[in-house]
Amino acid sequence: MMWLMARGLVLAGALAAWAVPAxxxxxxxxxxxxxxGFTAGGPTDIxxxxxxxxxxxxxxxxxxxxxxxxxxxxxxANDVMSRGRDGYDLLLCTYFDAVNTLFYKSxxxxxxxxxxxxxxxxxxxxxxxxxxxxxxxxPQLVAYAKQHPGEINYGHLGVSSTQNLLAKRLEKxxxxxxxxxxxxxxxxxxxxxxAGGNHMYIGPPIGSIPLYQAKKLKILxxxxxxxxxxxxxxxxxxxxxxxxxxxxxxGVCGGAGIPKSVIDLLxxxxxxxxxxxxxxxxxxxxxxxxxxxxPEELHRVIEETAAEAAPTVRELNIEMK
Numbered sequence: 001m002m003w004l005m006a007r008g009l010v011l012a013g014a015l016a017a018w019a020v021p022a023x024x025x026x027x028x029x030x031x032x033x034x035x036x037g038f039t040a041g042g043p044t045d046i047x048x049x050x051x052x053x054x055x056x057x058x059x060x061x062x063x064x065x066x067x068x069x070x071x072x073x074x075x076x077a078n079d080v081m082s083r084g085r086d087g088y089d090l091l092l093c094t095y096f097d098a099v100n101t102l103f104y105k106s107x108x109x110x111x112x113x114x115x116x117x118x119x120x121x122x123x124x125x126x127x128x129x130x131x132x133x134x135x136x137x138x139p140q141l142v143a144y145a146k147q148h149p150g151e152i153n154y155g156h157l158g159v160s161s162t163q164n165l166l167a168k169r170l171e172k173x174x175x176x177x178x179x180x181x182x183x184x185x186x187x188x189x190x191x192x193x194x195a196g197g198n199h200m201y202i203g204p205p206i207g208s209i210p211l212y213q214a215k216k217l218k219i220l221x222x223x224x225x226x227x228x229x230x231x232x233x234x235x236x237x238x239x240x241x242x243x244x245x246x247x248x249x250x251g252v253c254g255g256a257g258i259p260k261s262v263i264d265l266l267x268x269x270x271x272x273x274x275x276x277x278x279x280x281x282x283x284x285x286x287x288x289x290x291x292x293x294x295p296e297e298l299h300r301v302i303e304e305t306a307a308e309a310a311p312t313v314r315e316l317n318i319e320m321k
Contacts, residue, residue, distance in 0.1 A: 027087055027262045031062040034252070035080050036092045037073030038157070039185030043204035043286075044250060047120055048092045050282055051252070054273040055266075065092075069184045072158025074100055074107060081109035085257030087266065090117070093253035095162050098305040102313045103160040111306055113256045116298025117266050120274050121250040123288035124224025125166065127237070128190060128208040128217050130199045138220045138240035141200075145176035152178045155189035155201040163189070165312050166202045166223070166246055173242050193217050204248065205230070205287025223247070230287045249291075249305075251298050263295055 034052050038044045049065050056063040068076040073096035083089040091097065093114065101111045127138065133152075135141050145152050156164035164180060171178060181198050183189040186207045192198030194216050201208070202223070209230055212219045221237045222228050223246040237244045252270055254263070271292040273279055280290040293301070 027259075027265065028059055028061045030088065031064055032059070032088050032090065033064050033066050033080075034090045034092055035066050035068055035076045037068060037076030037094070037096065039069045039187055040067050042186045043206040043288075044092055044094060046206065047250060047279070047283060050279060051120065051270060051273050054276070054279075055269055058269045058272070072096060072100060072103070072160045074104055074158075078106075078108040080253075081107075081113055081255050083255070085255040087254060087258045087262035089254070090266075091253045093251045093302070095248055095305055095309075096158070096160065097253065098302045099160050099162075099165070099309045099313070102306060102310060109255065111303065114299075114302050115254050115256050115258060115263065116293070116295045116302060117252040117254060117263055118270050118274065118295065119249055119251045119291045119293040119298050119301065120270070121283050121288045122247055122291045123205055123283075124222050124228065124247055125162070125202045126205045126208045126212075126219045126228075126231075126234075126287070127221045127223070128193055128201045128203060128212070129220050130193045130196060131215075131217060132196050133199060135220070136218065138235075138237065138242065141220060142174045142176060142241075145174070145178060149177040150179050152176075153181045153197070153199045154178050155181050155183050155192055155198045155203075157183060157185065157189070159316075160313075162246070162248060163202050165309060165316075166244075167200075168316060169244060169312060170202075170237075170242065173244060190217065206283070209287050228287045230285070249301060251293075251301070253298070253302075267295055 034048055036045050036048050052063040052065045068079055077091055077097045080089045080091040097114060135144055154167045186203045189198060189201040190207050193201055208219055211217050219234050221235055221240050223237055225245055227236060274290050274292040283290045
């Protein structure tokens with residue numbers, strides 16, 4: 001009897017061990033979500049929806065984009081990280097998700113819980129500015145801000161957002177004081193510029209370049225090492241006398257624990273989409289660059305992002321609940 005029980009336990013253990021990889025091998029058997037921490041129609045939402053549409057075709061299952069804006073993108077990341085780590089709940093991850101681990105106590109994840117699948121884009125930011133003020137260059141902005149401390153408003157997407165951290169760095173480097181105005185997403189921040197309540201927004205080129213070309217706002221500088229081919233007349237911050245270079249990235253992530261076979265499958269399918277001419281045209285026409293990566297390369301980017309932001313976060317001495 002004891003031998004039969006032991007044999008039964010061994011058999012049960014073997015079946016359980018066999019069932020784990022089988023679940024990964026059968027993936028996907030139901031719809032997949034890609035959660036975006038920003039509003040619909042914005043610079044993260046547009047590539048997410050393109051990828052979701054093509055990924056659904058490649059995998060033979062629906063891939064749904066769900067927007068959960070607010071709280072500096074923590075709502076989206078917390079949602080994904082609190083679900084099963086099986087590859088059915090993915091995150092359109094950004095700089096925010098790495099840096100938020102330095103700010104927030106209430107996150108449902110730590111830095112090591114973010115598992116990269118692949119990068120999907122890289123871009124320099126644009127410094128968009130309102131037409132309502134008599135400022136056409138970044139040096140003019142600095143001069144005006146020094147004469148009118150606190151009167152220039154800048155938009156950001158949360159205390160831990162790139163927009164806020166970069167604006168704080170610009171304040172320090174230029175010796176000026178500005179006023180922060182929070183928004184839920186890039187679309188709302190740029191709309192605020194056109195409406196006049198917001199004066200400046202350091203954001204993705206996909207949202208600002210079309211409005212700049214339509215003369216609905218100005219772009220005073222870009223944050224990259226080089227000028228953007230789409231707007232070659234706009235100088236870099238370095239050319240404008242500010243020694244600051246900054247880039248952003250977009251990727252697809254999941255939570256630690258997703259089977260390796262699932263991560264490898266998603267990486268293969270999404271990389272093929274990112275390397276397609278249609279996707280490259282979509283992002284490059286907006287001033288971004290289509291880039292893909294291995295899961296390991298994206299994980300290094302996530303770690304480097306947090307490490308680079310840490311000194312600024314310590315300097316601001318801000319901790320969120």
